[in-house]
Amino acid sequence: MKINIIILMQVFLFSLMGKANAQSLIDNAATKESLALYQNLHKLSKKHTMFGHQDDLAYGANWKYVPGKSDIKDIVNDFPAVYGWDIAGLELDAANNIDGVSFDKMRQYIKDGYKRGGVITISWHFNNPLSGGSSWDTTKNAVASILPGGIKHELYKNWLDKAAVFMATLKGDQGEAIPILFRPFHELIGNWFWWGKNTCSPAELKEAWRFTVDYLRNEKKMHNLIYVYNTNGVSNEEAFLERYPGDSYVDVVSFDLYQFAAQDKNVFIDSVKHELQILTAIASQKNKLAAFAETGFEAVPDPEWWTGTLWPAIKDFQLSYVLVWRNAGYMPSIQKMHYYAPFKGQVSAPDFKKFYKLRKIMFEKKLRRKNIYQSR
Template sequence: MKKTLFALITFFYVGISCSSKAKTIDTKSSLSDIKSTPETIILYKNLKKMTQKGILFGHQDDLAYGVNWKYEAGRSDVKEVTGDYPAVYGWDLGGLEKKSPNNIDGIPFDKMRQFIKDAHRRGGVITLSWHFDNPLTGKNAWDTTPKSLTSALPGGESHEKFKSWLDEAAKYILTLKDKNGKLIPMLYRPYHELTGNWFWWCKNNGSPEEFKLLWKFTIDYLQKKGVHNLIYVYNTADFKTKEEFLEYYPGSDYADILSFDNYQYNDPTKDNSFVENCQRQFKIMNEVAKEQNKIMAFAETGYEAIPYDKWWTNSLMKAIGDYKISYVLVWRNHGWQEKEKKMHYYAPFKGQVSEKDFVDFYNLDKILFEKDAAKENLYKK
């Protein structure tokens, strides 16, 4: 009886949600949120145009800390090497669900708010992810206890708790305003790396229909709470075929940008699999993007501690190839990890072995940092 009731709820919600959106949105030219703020629409259109000029470079947590420093005003490992900030800044909302003062990386949400405002004021682009806790068990995002995903769905045992978590996210996002009091347009990458098996929302923890319902409910709920300044990024881990990339896809009227995450793990001088896998994935994603008139991105990548001195101009640029993508973002510069007894960073700092190559990467015509983004006035018509 419970399964039958859940199926009816799912069918009713998805059916109503999809049919109502299909009547009101032109997926070939519009954002998925039909009530998007004018500023968000402008950013989206400009990001689309920018793919013809080059690739915006991004870095996670760039302004908050770097290797051997934390919370120093105006500081950035990227800026110290290149003289310029990244064009894209990644931040994580993990921690909001439990009303923590700090996010999952230890950054106070109050500081993060100011970092977001500062970057936006200079012309940078903000992208958000959310490593939120498992709604069924209360453990972290990496807890893959069975039925965790379904518990968050309408009719599920954690649904009301899950809605309260979305309330906290909506409240925070609605505080992210520019100097004129207007909401800052941002990219939001819900349920990232969904084709993996390491988060409670990944494909091993729910059927395609259940995942699509989770995605659609999340987006619709945030919009009901007045959040209309987000551009939604569909994000996978590895995939081998077009069918696999689209299996859990919520539909073109619920996503604005297509992306995947892929990291370098093996020595690129001995193993070319990173480049080959990225090229395979870009080829597939590019086909979908053309069919649906979507923007593409390389939402997360990197080579921990960057031991190869030509990784930027050789490995990364070959991995992207000639594909026209909106941005590429490398992960955070945490620095020394006491528990693992190793350094953890993905952008170079002064004196790091790939520093010179990163400057060469910065100087490539098709690679764009914040000064380039500012010149393009991404937030103006």
């Protein structure tokens, strides 16, 4: 009898330990699909890293709005596992986002990707609320202006209302809210956005982040959002966490880092590895997901960039996903082609096929079999 009691006590203790270590979202009222996604991504990231592409379904290097088309699919006969979108323009009641994508079409693309089993992430290059300029207008005190009591606080709430209205229309076939990896205030330690390190204090950014989460979660009842904290180019853990709003306000930790033409590939690989060591250590400590939220090499001039640079940089780390930026095609403003993923005939396309076949890398077909929106 005593032995049975001891065994029962051990089972109970192990059960409590399991619950303590279980991955849970910061939103206690999160939809079942959002919670299932988050927990399944934790499991998947132990063995796999999903591949993502910004604006993949809307346009490519030489096309726009072609149903069922994707530069990625043209090469490997598969879609990305992660679809990136940006909602800049909603705050201005624009019909199209910052990259010219119709919000009506974006809504359908998001539904399509979700229906096939893909993951959706959304960023927001919203305008400077204080000056009226773009995201890149680094007029100081813009963040302070949107805080409670600030002169643009009501305007900012109005912007969040508009974002909530749009995201509330993102529904699955059964009327369920599509889970969204929401990445506001991205690259927040850079100096190029109005929410960057040169325009606001760490305390102001933290307060803005917390207000944003609280407002969307508590006031707008958005329970399908998974919040992604995002930095760039940090040297140590302290720098990464300087503007971190707290564990109860973040679900995913991530960073962005691009390779540039003048940069040696080994320098880039070492930089990514250094960042990932910091990122994955923090993710492990805090029981959060880790992601490489933006990367790429413009025009991918290296024929073996995918297996010779990106893969060596990420292969030894547990990452939920890695996403490359958009294929804008020819841009008159810069008078050149602007793209980060290969397309038919592009010099790195053959190597991308090799990258696709790597066991650890996951595209949509492989992901679909995992039923990531269902709890297990």
